Amino acid sequence: MNLQEDLKKLSEKIRQYRDEARVQLHLAREDVKDEWDDLEKDWEKFRNKLDLVLHDAEDATHDAKQTAQRLGEEVRAGYERIRDRLK
Structure with missing residues (x-):
């Protein structure tokens, strides 16, 4: 399996965790909501980095791929x- 496939699988797993957490978020305390907001910013950074790496897969440097990973x-x-905190 190559790094590009690993990144796609990682993105799918993140999306799954994100969706599960979003369903339970309405039950969360305020500190969990703050953590969620911070993670949403990181999620957007990851998606942008992933899009760049996948779009320019041949030109993307190994460092860029590792950063995305x-x-x-x-x-x-x-x-x-x-x-896990919401369970």
């Missing part, structure tokens, strides 16, 4: 934390 992992972990 790292940012995606951080965003995934954030949504996973929120989801």
Whole structure:
């Protein structure tokens, strides 16, 4: 599996965690809502970076791909934390 496929799978997993957390968000306390707002900004950064990497897959540097991977992992972990806190 290559990095591009890994990034697509990561994006799908993030979307799943994000959707699950959004459903439960109305039950959240204010501190969780603040964390959600911060993660939404990071999600947008990740999506923009991912779009650039996937659009220019051949021209994208290895560093750009790794940056997208790292940012995606951080965003995934954030949504996973929120989801787990809401259970």
